[in-house]
Structures are given as C-alpha cells and as structure tokens.
Amino acid sequence: MKITFYGAARTVTGSMHLVEANGKRILLDCGLYQGHRKEAFEKNRHMPVDPQGIDVVVLSHAHIDHSGNIPQLARCGFRGKVVSRPATRDLCEVMLRDSCFLQMRDLQYVNEKRRRQGKHLFEPLYTEEDVDAIMRRFECVPMKRQHDLGNGVSLVFHNAGHILGSAIVQLDVREPGGKSKRLVFSGDLGQAGQPILRRSECPQGADAIIVESTYADRLHPSADDVSGRLKSYIDDIVRMRGKLLIPAFSVGRTQQILYFLNRLYRAGRIPAVPVYIDSPLSMKATEIYRRHRECYNEDSCEILRGGEDPLSFPGLKFLETPEQSMSLNSARGPMVIIAASGMCEGGRVVHHLKECLGDMRNIVLFVGFQAEGTLGRRIVESEPGERLKLLGEERAISARVQTINALSAHADRNGLEEWIDGVKGDSVKKAFAVHGEDDRVEAMARIAREHGIPETYAPVPGQSFIV
Ligand SMILES: [Zn+2]
Ligand SMILES: [Zn+2]
Incomplete structure (x- = not known):
C-alpha cells in the first residue's frame, strides 16, 4: 500500500491523501485549502491528482477543509463513488451549496474589479450543477459496517467525536500472498466530554496511522462551567x-x-x-x-x-x-x-x-x-x-x-496522547502527522514516537510512503 500526502500536509486545511493498493486509487478526503484568496484559488483549482484516475473518495467528515473540493472532481470527470457516513452526506449537501454560494459572491466582487482593470475574468471552482452531480455519487455506509471497495480493499468507519457524522477511517487491504495491511486515518478528533456526540474511538490492529495535529502542542483551558x-x-x-x-x-x-x-x-x-x-x-x-x-x-x-x-x-x-x-x-x-x-x-x-x-x-x-x-x-x-x-x-x-473557551471541536495534546495510546497496541509501525502547521505536526510526530511508535513522520506535500 502506498500513501501520498497532498493536502493538510504541514498545514491545517485542504485535507487530501491518496492511498494506492491492489490497483485501487482511494482518495481520503478532498478538502478546500483555505487561506489568502489568490493562493487558495490557485491551489484549489489545480488538483494534484487526476480526478479521472480516482476510483473512490472516502470522506472523514463534512467540514469544508475535508469535503469542499469534491464538486470540482465531478467537473473534471471523476466517475467513482464518494463514500461517507449518512450524516456526512446530508451535511455535505447543505455545506457544499453554502460554499458554492460564498465562492460565487466572492468571485463576483473580484471579477467586478478585474473587469474595470480590463483583465480576464475568473471562472468559479465549481457551480451548483457540479454540487448536484457529486451529490448523486454518494454512497452511505453506517458505523462499524465493513464496506467492500473491491480488489481486496475494504473500509470501516469509527466514531471521531468531532462533528455530526465525523469518522475515523479504517482501510483494510488484503495483499497478494494473503497478508493484510490496516491503515487508520483519524480525520479530525473531537474532545472527550462534549455534548450530543459519541466520543472518539481507538480502532485496533493498525499497521500505520495518519493522525491530525491541530492542537498537538497545547492544552485546552480546564473545563469551563x-x-x-x-x-x-x-x-x-x-x-x-x-x-x-x-x-x-x-x-x-x-x-x-x-x-x-x-x-x-x-x-x-x-x-x-x-x-x-x-x-x-x-x-x-x-x-x-x-x-x-x-x-x-x-x-x-x-x-x-x-x-x-x-x-x-x-x-x-x-x-x-x-x-x-x-x-x-x-x-x-x-x-x-x-x-x-x-x-x-x-x-x-x-x-x-x-x-x-x-x-x-x-x-x-x-x-x-x-x-x-x-x-x-x-x-x-x-x-x-x-x-x-x-x-x-x-x-x-x-x-x-x-x-467561553471550553467548547473546542478538537482534542488537545492530552486527548491526542490518549488516542495514540489507545490505537498503538503492538502493531502500529508508522505514524504520519497531518492537519497542522510545521510546529504542530512535528509536536505530533514527537508524541507518537514518545508513545512507542517506531517510525513517525510529518510529511511534506507530495511525499509518498510505502506501508
Ligand atoms: Zn473538522
Ligand atoms: Zn479539519
């Protein structure tokens, strides 16, 4: 199994990781990069992967930095399925339309200025029709149900406790020769003790993990009343x-x-x-x-x-x-x-x-x-x-x-350490820290190493690893 980190690598937004296994090309998340307008537009416009070569997209959750670029896949000839939990599908439906609306409004303002300057006008990243097209490609998979992606690859969703429908993605690959490999992608992990949602879980038996690092170097203030x-x-x-x-x-x-x-x-x-x-x-x-x-x-x-x-x-x-x-x-x-x-x-x-x-x-x-x-x-x-x-x-x-500072949607350093302890078992050989700026992903890689995972990395965009 080969993993290439394309987005949320040494930055927070634009979550996107490509897994290649048994001839399948699986995209974990396809989020929008969010930052300064011009840079964001360029990055989001030029997808680092060929949409026509992707077999399936698996979404950890509906936040736009994880799902926000899937309509552009549809625009560029993606023919596969988008697999998510049912709540993520429903949230994507409203959040992608909202994202589309905000982009159009923004673009109108930019294009008005460009028109006055006699410059060529920008096209939107995607339109409502692209959102319609990608929504028809969703396939919903409930929690804990093994879902076959073909060629000996399957997935299971576990609770991530971050927002409604948020999931930890477990990918299992039966390699030729009968050996199996398991990859666990944390998505965004929630803080324990938050209302409404079930807390995050620790799937067992992974060979490698991809873990978020949003607050890897800080602690949330003690519980506010x-x-x-x-x-x-x-x-x-x-x-x-x-x-x-x-x-x-x-x-x-x-x-x-x-x-x-x-x-x-x-x-x-x-x-x-x-x-x-x-x-x-x-x-x-x-x-x-x-x-x-x-x-x-x-x-x-x-x-x-x-x-x-x-x-x-x-x-x-x-x-x-x-x-x-x-x-x-x-x-x-x-x-x-x-x-x-x-x-x-x-x-x-x-x-x-x-x-x-x-x-x-x-x-x-x-x-x-x-x-x-x-x-x-x-x-x-x-x-x-x-x-x-x-x-x-x-x-x-x-x-x-x-x-009130007590309501963070992300686990802090203690929460991330607890999660690493919960998943590592004897099996996890590699950990990849994503979803954080340099100091955060490095802190997360250090935590994983200190907690006994032998190889830890903070990948740069485009870097590949064999698991
Ligand atoms: Zn999120
Ligand atoms: Zn995120």
Whole structure:
C-alpha cells in the first residue's frame, strides 16, 4: 500500500491523501485549502491528482477543509463513488451549496474589479450543477459496517467525536500472498466530554496511522462551567431586558449551545426567553443534527427516551429571511440571538453586532476560536469604550464582551496522547502527522514516537510512503 500526502500536509486545511493498493486509487478526503484568496484559488483549482484516475473518495467528515473540493472532481470527470457516513452526506449537501454560494459572491466582487482593470475574468471552482452531480455519487455506509471497495480493499468507519457524522477511517487491504495491511486515518478528533456526540474511538490492529495535529502542542483551558456561565448571562439579560448575542459556527457549535440551553431550561434554571437561530445554514444543520440520532451519545439518547428532543425547547425560533433577521434590531430584550459567522467575518451576526455593541444592557458571548485578523478577534481584544466601525458606522463598545473557551471541536495534546495510546497496541509501525502547521505536526510526530511508535513522520506535500 502506498500513501501520498497532498493536502493538510504541514498545514491545517485542504485535507487530501491518496492511498494506492491492489490497483485501487482511494482518495481520503478532498478538502478546500483555505487561506489568502489568490493562493487558495490557485491551489484549489489545480488538483494534484487526476480526478479521472480516482476510483473512490472516502470522506472523514463534512467540514469544508475535508469535503469542499469534491464538486470540482465531478467537473473534471471523476466517475467513482464518494463514500461517507449518512450524516456526512446530508451535511455535505447543505455545506457544499453554502460554499458554492460564498465562492460565487466572492468571485463576483473580484471579477467586478478585474473587469474595470480590463483583465480576464475568473471562472468559479465549481457551480451548483457540479454540487448536484457529486451529490448523486454518494454512497452511505453506517458505523462499524465493513464496506467492500473491491480488489481486496475494504473500509470501516469509527466514531471521531468531532462533528455530526465525523469518522475515523479504517482501510483494510488484503495483499497478494494473503497478508493484510490496516491503515487508520483519524480525520479530525473531537474532545472527550462534549455534548450530543459519541466520543472518539481507538480502532485496533493498525499497521500505520495518519493522525491530525491541530492542537498537538497545547492544552485546552480546564473545563469551563459552560452551563453555569450561560445561566448567569441569561439571568443578567432578563434583569436588564438586554440581548445575549452569540456568534457561532453553523455546524457543531450552534447545536452545542442549543443543547446547553435545553438542559438549563428543562432543569428549571432559566426562564423561557426567546432564543433566535439567525442563519439559514445553522437552521438546516440543526435539522440534520435532529435527524441523525444514530450519532448521539448515551446522555442524548437518554433525553430522547424520555420523550424530549435535546436540541429543542419553548421559545426557540429559526429565522429564515433577512427581513426576519433585521426585525430583531428594533425588538426589545430579553432575547438570545445565535448567529453566524462564528468569527464575525460576514453573515447576519455583523448587523446584530452593530445593533448590540453600543448598549450596556447587552452581552456579546464568544464561544469559539477567533483567528487573528478577524472582526471577532478585534472585539474579543477590545477595551470597553473602544470605537469600532461596523457596516460603515462607528460604535463605542458598551456591551459586555465575554468568552467561553471550553467548547473546542478538537482534542488537545492530552486527548491526542490518549488516542495514540489507545490505537498503538503492538502493531502500529508508522505514524504520519497531518492537519497542522510545521510546529504542530512535528509536536505530533514527537508524541507518537514518545508513545512507542517506531517510525513517525510529518510529511511534506507530495511525499509518498510505502506501508
Ligand atoms: Zn473538522
Ligand atoms: Zn479539519
């Protein structure tokens, strides 16, 4: 079996690894590289593998950095299947359309400028039709079910505990001569103890592993009391008749917040305040989270058995149209608004920020990582009273700005060490660290070595290995 690392090699995004075994060419993930516009566009446009030569794509999960370039495969003559868990298929359907929409919007802006400069116009990476075409190629495989890919190659999905449908991929290859080889690809690994989803598992008997390194060199802050803090903020906005604005990613984080609000409400710890989910993608993603109960952990299954939906409670409303969204601007609190995007780089959250930040009765609560250079990061690092320009208007920050750091979707160093200990057994001879910048993948390779795996690597793009 030969593995070539094409994406998420010494970087985080653009996950893509090619496995060649028994004459089959299997692509593990086919994600979008995300970075500066021009570089990202070039990288994503020029696929390092010939789509017509790929037999099958296996998706670990639906995040765009893992699935976002599959429509371009369809555009370039890919004739195989895309194999994933059912929840990943459903999330891909809405996330790829959203990705398509955002790219088109971006391109329109770029092309407008190019037109004025008399330069040739860019074509989109892919269109809605390409998304339609690739969605028809999906084949869903449930957890733990062995699925034959032909030529003596099969796969099994295990829980990764990262987002709904996220999987660890186990590939088994029966080589000529009867020997078998097993490769385990971690995908993105979740943090233990997160709500809703089952935690990550440790498949046994691998000869080689590909492991993510997102937080290989850091520890998450010790468990924050998420429920307790949410309750105190809701008590405050009820008293002040204010708004609690939570910028949140549509897939994963929004549903986690709904879960905590559900628990607080059912335990009688908060009153039934109106809670608005203000993002079409968040609404669709929540629908999909509700549908795929096979992904739920024991605690959420118990809630279901009690006749309740863990993502629902009185007062919860989904806002579909921009008009509904804008109508909240003049509405009086108390209310909770959960809106995307999570880092405030666009989406409806921006007009809510403009409306909320200047009023001391309101609270803006960040529940996810804010990358450098984003509006979210600027607000998190702002001083009270600081002035900020939002949608062309200046605002002095009077609202309270708070951050909850406990909700990372990725395992930290402890979680990754635990996973390595769980999978290594006596069999794992090689470990490949991916999905991290240089220092992270090197830290992960070091961890794997310290935990007894003899050969560890942090591959560079295009590097191949025989397993
Ligand atoms: Zn992910
Ligand atoms: Zn990822």
